[in-house]
Amino acid sequence: MQRYPRLAERRRQPARVLSGGERRLLEILRALMMDPQLLLVDEPSIGLEPRSVDAVFEMLADLQHREGVSILIVEQNVRKGLAFANTACMLVSGQSVLAGSARELLHDRAVGRLFLGD
Numbered sequence: 001m002q003r004y005p006r007l008a009e010r011r012r013q014p015a016r017v018l019s020g021g022e023r024r025l026l027e028i029l030r031a032l033m034m035d036p037q038l039l040l041v042d043e044p045s046i047g048l049e050p051r052s053v054d055a056v057f058e059m060l061a062d063l064q065h066r067e068g069v070s071i072l073i074v075e076q077n078v079r080k081g082l083a084f085a086n087t088a089c090m091l092v093s094g095q096s097v098l099a100g101s102a103r104e105l106l107h108d109r110a111v112g113r114l115f116l117g118d
Contacts, residue, residue: 021052025059039063041073045080057084078115082106090115
């Protein structure tokens with residue numbers, strides 16, 4: 001909790017008074033109480049303002065790199081998801097259309113056309 005001072009300051013307040021981003025961080029921290037080897041994260045950016053999205057992804061990156069937690073993420077923000085991931089699978093209507101290195105997919109023209117409007 002010391003790495004997340006804003007949450008530490010508000011630890012005695014009910015979750016319902018936290019901002020959307022703070023609640024998302026709290027959700028992730030609660031999941032970590034089980035000391036998982038793999039963290040499944042579904043749409044961490046949905047409904048959050050850009051600053052909160054950045055905070056959530058910073059927390060996830062910290063968990064991945066410092067704590068060694070593996071993370072499987074489903075994310076509708078394609079740029080953010082690919083920037084975070086090592087490996088990615090792109091789905092259209094539930095079907096895999098592209099898969100591979102997230103870095104390569106981020107620069108793939110097909111991804112740009114299908115998901116980024118490029």
